[in-house]
Amino acid sequence: MKKKRTRFIIIWIIVTLALLVGSFLAPSGSGEETVQVMMRDAVLHETNQISLFGIMTVNPGLISAITVTVILLVAAACIRIFVIPKFKYVPGKFQMMLEQVVGMFDNLAKTNSPWRNGFLGAYVFAAGAFIFVGTLFELFGLQAITTEGHSVTLPAPLSDVNGAIMLGVLSYCVIVSGAIAGNGIRGIGKALKEVSLLISMSFRLFGALLSGLLVTELVYYYISLSFVLPVIVGILFTLLHALIQSYVLTMLTALFYGEMSEPTPKKKKARHEKVAKASEI
Amino acid sequence: MNIPLNIDWQQILLHLFNFAILAGGLYLILYRPVKEFMKKREEYYQNVDKEAKKHRKEAEDLVHWYHAQLEHVDEELEQKRAKAQKEMDQMREQQIEETRKQAHAILAQAKEAAQHEHDVMIQQTKKELTDMVVTAAEKITLKDQGDPYEQFLSIAEREVPDGQNK
Numbered sequence: 001m002k003k004k005r006t007r008f009i010i011i012w013i014i015v016t017l018a019l020l021v022g023s024f025l026a027p028s029g030s031g032e033e034t035v036q037v038m039m040r041d042a043v044l045h046e047t048n049q050i051s052l053f054g055i056m057t058v059n060p061g062l063i064s065a066i067t068v069t070v071i072l073l074v075a076a077a078c079i080r081i082f083v084i085p086k087f088k089y090v091p092g093k094f095q096m097m098l099e100q101v102v103g104m105f106d107n108l109a110k111t112n113s114p115w116r117n118g119f120l121g122a123y124v125f126a127a128g129a130f131i132f133v134g135t136l137f138e139l140f141g142l143q144a145i146t147t148e149g150h151s152v153t154l155p156a157p158l159s160d161v162n163g164a165i166m167l168g169v170l171s172y173c174v175i176v177s178g179a180i181a182g183n184g185i186r187g188i189g190k191a192l193k194e195v196s197l198l199i200s201m202s203f204r205l206f207g208a209l210l211s212g213l214l215v216t217e218l219v220y221y222y223i224s225l226s227f228v229l230p231v232i233v234g235i236l237f238t239l240l241h242a243l244i245q246s247y248v249l250t251m252l253t254a255l256f257y258g259e260m261s262e263p264t265p266k267k268k269k270a271r272h273e274k275v276a277k278a279s280e281i
Numbered sequence: 282m283n284i285p286l287n288i289d290w291q292q293i294l295l296h297l298f299n300f301a302i303l304a305g306g307l308y309l310i311l312y313r314p315v316k317e318f319m320k321k322r323e324e325y326y327q328n329v330d331k332e333a334k335k336h337r338k339e340a341e342d343l344v345h346w347y348h349a350q351l352e353h354v355d356e357e358l359e360q361k362r363a364k365a366q367k368e369m370d371q372m373r374e375q376q377i378e379e380t381r382k383q384a385h386a387i388l389a390q391a392k393e394a395a396q397h398e399h400d401v402m403i404q405q406t407k408k409e410l411t412d413m414v415v416t417a418a419e420k421i422t423l424k425d426q427g428d429p430y431e432q433f434l435s436i437a438e439r440e441v442p443d444g445q446n447k
Contacts, residue, residue, distance in 0.1 A: 044287040069303040076310040084314050100314040125312050132324035161286050168294035
């Protein structure tokens with residue numbers, strides 16, 4: 001047992017050292033663009049754009065979003081075909097995990113919006129899955145070729161401002177729909193009071209994921225920072241991001257949806273109240 | 282119009298289209314089936330729980346019923362005993378009545394048989410006496426030599442030894 005452990009440690013150290021030497025000897029591409037250009041492009045996507053099936057050029061974030069969607073749908077289809085038909089009343093580990101995830105979003109919707117929660121549960125489930133998997137997606141470092149012929153790593157879908165705006169606006173629209181469903185036309189007025197959610201939700205997502213992306217880009221730009229530090233900055237922070245951002249957006253959406261869709265009792269007119277008071281006296 | 286941060290409405294709509302497909306797909310393929318299964322299981326266990334509660338209530342009711350029965354068992358036994366006694370008395374009365382009727386019938390039948398036998402015997406005796414008188418009269422009439430009284434006696438004397446001899 002002790003021998004095995006010693007052998008593992010020796011092999012691990014040798015592999016690590018080999019990788020370290022290899023990384024120093026391999027040709028570096030860091031001289032191609034300055035860190036300012038690279039970071040500016042990470043925010044604005046002015047130069048590194050990708051062709052979408054030859055129809056138009058889009059930001060890499062949209063390609064990431066499509067890839068994440070395909071991955072999620074294929075995984076869901078596999079689960080639907082191979083796992084769900086074998087579900088048992090006493091669940092196994094994987095079934096328990098699935099039920100836990102679905103139950104978590106369902107409960108989030110039910111506890112925050114006891115009045116209407118069928119649609120909300122489905123929405124927060126999809127949004128949560130998209131943010132979580134989309135954020136983790138950048139860890140895999142899938143490459144795509146830009147229109148200029150460079151290779152870029154596909155970023156998290158929501159580090160693209162367009163993706164973040166889409167999810168923020170959509171969440172706000174869901175909240176408005178809840179307000180209308182719960183209170184009719186009066187609900188619109190109620191929802192408009194919280195119009196700042198449009199910007200706060202969109203840019204919270206964008207800011208959080210972009211900052212992660214920028215820090216990661218920055219760390220990897222300099223070879224001296226590319227050892228040990230990425231374990232914390234790249235992986236642990238990304239994992240935390242994935243959890244925190246999916247929780248924050250889904251929780252906020254559910255919370256505001258519940259608040260807006262809560263039926264408010266109709267206010268009696270002042271005149272009626274006066275008449276009622278007079279009759280009481 | 283040049284929008285800051287390179288915001289592109291077309292790409293926002295493409296993101297929206299992409300997310301709509303994802304949300305719809307996930308809802309149909311994953312969220313709804315899992316939720317339906319969970320609901321089904323919940324209903325199953327609720328039914329099991331309901332059945333168990335129902336059975337438990339039935340058992341409790343039965344226990345209460347038995348307790349109540351045990352409390353009233355002496356009274357009930359007394360009632361049953363009285364009822365049985367009453368039934369037995371009735372049966373006995375009925376049997377005695379039937380026996381009495383049978384005895385009356387037997388007695389009447391015996392009386393009738395005795396009367397019939399008596400009548401038959403009287404009839405037979407009368408017939409024998411008549412025959413005897415007729416025979417004697419015939420003999421007297423046919424053998425009218427000498428004193429009738431003497432003839433009768435001699436005939437009688439003759440017939441008696443004959444009968445004895447026989």
